[in-house]
Each structure stands twice: as C-alpha cells, then as structure tokens.
Amino acid sequence: MTKDKITNDSFKTQEYFVNMGPQHPATHGVLRLILTIDGEIIKNIEPDLGYIHRSIEKMCERDSYQQIVHLTDRMDYLSSHINNHAVCLTVEKSLELEVTDRVKVIRTIIDELTRIASHTLWWGVMGMDVGALTTYFLAFRDREMINDIFEETCGARLTMNYNIPGGLMNDIHPNFIKRVKEFLVHFRKKLPEYDSLLTNNVIFQKRTKGVGILSYKDAISYGVSGPVARGSGYSSDVRKIHSYAAYDKVNFDEVLFTEGDTLSRYKVRIAEMWESMKIIEQLIDNIPEGDISVPTKAVIKLPKGEFYQKVETARGELGVYINSTGTKNPYRMKFRSPGLSNLNALNQMVVGGKIGDLVATMASLDIVVPDIDR
Amino acid sequence: MSYFKDIYKGIKTLLTGMSITGKYFLNARKGALTQEYPDNRDTLKMFDRFRGEVIMPHDENNEHRCTGCQKCEIACPNGSIEIIWDRQIDPETGKKKKMIDQHIYHLGMCTMCSLCIQACPTDAIKWGQNFENSVYDRSYLTKVLNKSGSKVKAGVED
Ligand code: SF4
Ligand code: SF4
Numbered sequence: 001m002t003k004d005k006i007t008n009d010s011f012k013t014q015e016y017f018v019n020m021g022p023q024h025p026a027t028h029g030v031l032r033l034i035l036t037i038d039g040e041i042i043k044n045i046e047p048d049l050g051y052i053h054r055s056i057e058k059m060c061e062r063d064s065y066q067q068i069v070h071l072t073d074r075m076d077y078l079s080s081h082i083n084n085h086a087v088c089l090t091v092e093k094s095l096e097l098e099v100t101d102r103v104k105v106i107r108t109i110i111d112e113l114t115r116i117a118s119h120t121l122w123w124g125v126m127g128m129d130v131g132a133l134t135t136y137f138l139a140f141r142d143r144e145m146i147n148d149i150f151e152e153t154c155g156a157r158l159t160m161n162y163n164i165p166g167g168l169m170n171d172i173h174p175n176f177i178k179r180v181k182e183f184l185v186h187f188r189k190k191l192p193e194y195d196s197l198l199t200n201n202v203i204f205q206k207r208t209k210g211v212g213i214l215s216y217k218d219a220i221s222y223g224v225s226g227p228v229a230r231g232s233g234y235s236s237d238v239r240k241i242h243s244y245a246a247y248d249k250v251n252f253d254e255v256l257f258t259e260g261d262t263l264s265r266y267k268v269r270i271a272e273m274w275e276s277m278k279i280i281e282q283l284i285d286n287i288p289e290g291d292i293s294v295p296t297k298a299v300i301k302l303p304k305g306e307f308y309q310k311v312e313t314a315r316g317e318l319g320v321y322i323n324s325t326g327t328k329n330p331y332r333m334k335f336r337s338p339g340l341s342n343l344n345a346l347n348q349m350v351v352g353g354k355i356g357d358l359v360a361t362m363a364s365l366d367i368v369v370p371d372i373d374r
Numbered sequence: 375m376s377y378f379k380d381i382y383k384g385i386k387t388l389l390t391g392m393s394i395t396g397k398y399f400l401n402a403r404k405g406a407l408t409q410e411y412p413d414n415r416d417t418l419k420m421f422d423r424f425r426g427e428v429i430m431p432h433d434e435n436n437e438h439r440c441t442g443c444q445k446c447e448i449a450c451p452n453g454s455i456e457i458i459w460d461r462q463i464d465p466e467t468g469k470k471k472k473m474i475d476q477h478i479y480h481l482g483m484c485t486m487c488s489l490c491i492q493a494c495p496t497d498a499i500k501w502g503q504n505f506e507n508s509v510y511d512r513s514y515l516t517k518v519l520n521k522s523g524s525k526v527k528a529g530v531e532d
Contacts, residue, residue: 067451070487134395155423155501161487169488173423197391202384298493 013038018355022051026129026359029369040354045347049373056374060333065091065165065300068333073159075335076371078118079313081150082111084163089244090309090320091165094302101246102290103167105283108246109180110150110162111311112276116187117146118314119269119276122366126266127198129363130207135198142190145183149176165300167293180284184277191273199270208262212349212361215260222345225338226316227272228365231265233258238312250282262357262364269366299328315339315366339371420503425486428455428479429502430519437527438520440498442474449493454484474520481507482515496530 021032030051036044056075060068065087072083085107092099120139127135147157153173154162162169198204214224219232229236237254239247255271257264302324310319316338323332342365350358409418420426432438442459456478461470477499491499499519509515 063451066449066489067487070451070485070489132391134391134398138398151424152421153423155421155425155488156486159486161489164492169492170423173421193394197394200387201391202380202387 015043020358022048026362027369028125028367031367031369031372035355035358037355040356042350042353042355042358045350045358047343047346052370052373054370054374057333057335061329061331064328065302065330068330069163069165070159070161072335073161074370075337075374076313076315076318076339076368077158078121078368079114079315080158081114081154081160081162082311082313083318084161085111085245086309086311086313086318086320088163088165089311090307090322091300091302093309094305094307094322094324095165095296095300097166097294097296099167099294100290100292101288103292104246105287106168106172106292107163108250109280109283109287110153111245112279113146113149113180113183115314116273116276117143118366119273120146122269122314122363123194123198126363126366127204129359130204132198132201132204135194138190138193138197142187145179145186149179149183152176152179164293166296167291169293171292172287177284177287180280184281184284187273187277191270191277194270199266205263207357207360208266208364210259210261210263211353211357212262212364213260214345214349216258218345218348219260222348223341224316224345225341226312226314227255227265227268228316228342228345230255231257231268231364232260236317238310238317242310244309244311246283247279250279252279262361265364301326301328302330310336313338315368315371316342335374337371337374339367339369343367343372420505422503423501424503424505425488425501426503426505427481427501427507428484428490428499428519430477430499432521432524433527436521436524438498438524439496439527439530440474440477440494440520441496441526441530442472442477443495445493445495446490446499449489451487451489452483452485454480455490456480474526477519479517479519480515481517482512498530 015036015038018035018037019032020035021027022030027033032048032051034046034048035042054074056071059071063071069084069087072087073080075083120143124136124139150160151157153176154160214228214232216233219229219234225236233256235254235256240254252275255268255275257267302322304324304326307322307324308319310317317336318338319336321334321336322330325331346362346365349361411418430438430440442457444457444459447455447457457474458476458478459472459474462473463470491501507515
C-alpha cells in the first residue's frame, strides 16, 4: 500500500453545511449564508434572503410620487440621500422638469458627503471584521461630523428625506457651508491616519492581498458595480459615464485598481473619499443663487410610459424604473440595487478559499442588507 | 533575509498603528464628540430643524392656525394623522364652516418624513425638538395636537 492510498482510505473527508447568519455580526444585518465546506475550504455559498423584506416596491405602487421618496431612505440607509436623489431625478426626467443650478449643486454636495459618511462607516466595520477595533471609533468620530451637518440642514441624521420632486425640502442652513469647510479641514488631516493605522498594517495586508479575487471578466458578467467593479478594473462610475446633477461641472478621477482582490476594493474606497472631498471643495464656495424648488402640482401625475434613471450610490449603481399608466401612482416600480448583484459575485470570489477569508471578503463588498432585500 | 525584513516591517507598521492609538489614549478628552447625555440634559439643545415630533403651536389665547383642511392627512404616507372635523356655525359670519374637532397624531407610526408640514397651507404644525419619546404603553403615543377648548385664530383661511 502506498502512502497516498492510506490517507485517502482512512481520512475520507466529507462536505458539510454551515449556516452563517441570519444573526452573524459579520453579515451586517439579517443575511443568511449557507456555506458548503470541506474542512476549511469553501465549496459553495448560497445567500438566503428574505429576512428583512418589507415589500418597498409594492408599497410604492400605493403611494404618491412625493411619498415614494421617503421609502427609499429605508433601502440603503447609508446612502439615503442618494436614493432620494435617484427617485427625484426619475420623476423630474419624466415630467421634463429642469431643477435650478442651486438645487443641483446642493444635491451633489450632500451626495458626496453621504458617500464619505458611508465609506467611513464601512472602513470602521472593515477594520473590525478583520480584528482591529480602534478603526470603528475613529470612523464614527469623523462620520459624526457629517451627521451633524445633515441634522442641522435636513433635520434627520439617517433617513433624511431632503429631496422632493422638483427640488429640496428647505434651503441649506446658514451654518452649512461653514461646517462643511470645517469638516474638510478636519478630514484631510485624519484620512492619512486611516492609511497608517490599517492600510499599511502588515497583518491587514496579509489578510487581504490576493484574497477573494474577482477577475475583470467576472466583474462584467456578474454585473457588479461601484467600488467592487472598480477594484477589478471595470470602469463603471455612473457619475462619469451618465453624468447627472452637477457632476459634469467638476473635476474628479474615477478610481480604478486592477488586482480585483479584497485589498484593491479597499483601496478604491479610500481613494474615493479623497475624490469626494475634491468634488465638495470645488462646489462649496460657489453654490449659485436661485430657488430651492420648482413648483410641482400637489398631485403629481406622470405621463404614460416607462422611465429609468441611474445614479452612483456609495455601493454602486442604483437604477430606478417607473412604469406609469398616467395616474398618480406608479403601475410598477423597480429598483436595481447595487448590493444584490455585488452579493451574487461573492460565490465567485470565495469558492476555493478558506473560511477565514470569507469575512474579510464580505466586508470588502460593503453589503447593506436592506438594500439587497427590499 | 526577506524573513527578517518581514519581521522588521511588521513591527514597524504595528508600532505606527500603536502610536496613533496611543496618541488618542493620552488625549482622550481632546476633540471628543461624545455627549454625556443624561448629565447634560439641561444644556443640550437640538438643532432647530431636528425632527422630534409634530407639534401644533398655540398662542396665549389658546388659538391655533389649523383649519381642518385635511391636507396633512392626505400627504401622510402611513396614516399617522387623522383629522376629525365637523361643520359648525361660524359666530362671526353666521355661515356653516368646516372646523377642526381633533387633530390626532400617532407618533408611534410617524416616519418623520416632514411631508405633512410641507403640505400644510397655514403653517399650523411644525417640528418639535423633543426626542425623549419613550413611554410605557404605546397608547400614550397617540396624541391630540389641538388643545382642548382651543379654536382657530381669526382670519386664518386655507
Ligand atoms: S412626518 Fe410624515 S409620517 Fe409623520 S405625520 Fe407627518 S406626514 Fe405622517
Ligand atoms: S394641520 Fe394644516 S394641513 Fe393639517 S388640517 Fe390643519 S391646516 Fe390643514
């Protein structure tokens, strides 16, 4: 008997199932993953959704167009302002309503602040998922400043509902510009700390480099978007390709990394925070004067037809599809959420890898479960 | 050789990270944003636009500005507002007029979307900054916004 034969016969391994979630801290919400594993090697991953389904799309069919906006706050709650923006853009597009430049600029600034707030939170959580607790506190300190800005101007910290079809609910607070500038000064000093604390750390690099690779081809065929796609070198920034609001007036680079591993997805987000700051700096000093909303009818009726508009949220491409029959409610409303297609690619990234790398890879996807499971 | 290089690099980056943590440890209170909430209750002031709960301001004569037009009730996405009204004879003109009886507000259902306040033509309701809304029974969260015995301010028309 050869040595190989002995091992094969006496240590026969077997695949087995493990449930990860729905209450696992690393899934950031109620997501259940059914893992098929052989020893420590992942053979298959099947996400099981439905734990936080609130039928938002169905509720939209009941609501008027003004009311729909506030439901989208509850989808991807970390980029709620951008979700609101998407719905408002779709409604405005169908009504052929042109909002004033002031509205466009303010919306862009707040969108970018939202993106920074979302990425800082993600950074903290990413650090925590790979075992560094300090990142969480540092991230929340910086995010708190943005939340205060939102609270002062919009009245709420997370579910802002600040956009209305045709403009904004109320004008920016007199302190808004001052506070945003303060934040930018503060964050320009603090963001390099993120790098020295986590990015350059050897343990972190060892855990993320070459882990969870998504190739350029797979990125396209799975339809991933946002930082996940750009980490694989797939240029997909909606702000660049299908520019909306004031993005065509500002200078910024689309961040692309080509490795496709967890570290490059991480680096995309860190670089995006620098880009977002660049965008805000270009706009904050010259917010044009003008009205903050174009009057719409009290009951908005969309013309008959289908309307689609996409925006770039902190997680990727959010598409809003409205099918209208000419009444005051949509006949069908569909959201193309970035989280769902990004989660689909998870299988491609982790199969064949170790179970310990799963958490790091998942953190690099930056999933928000209510966005996946509407 | 690269083995020792790795060890050196590892220790160096660890110390860089530790120095940041150490810096914050030594300056713990500097730049801290944490609010010690129940202790600073007297001085804590929320932002004026903060959405705590919907309130209806009354003036010193116990008069409010709500005409009972029901626009807020229609604007609300989840039925948090119920207007109970009837037609009463206006003492001045002698004509029958729609009057508010009760403006019922279910705080427990409210999503703080601000649509009712946008919809109100007479600015009768606005945001209150009270955020300490926890109660022992959810029936306490149903509030009647117009005070008993109050009436509409003269001249307020929608
Ligand atoms: S804030 Fe929104 S949910 Fe609350 S009562 Fe007003 S309309 Fe209804
Ligand atoms: S609060 Fe305003 S909108 Fe609501 S019934 Fe009174 S006047 Fe009309």
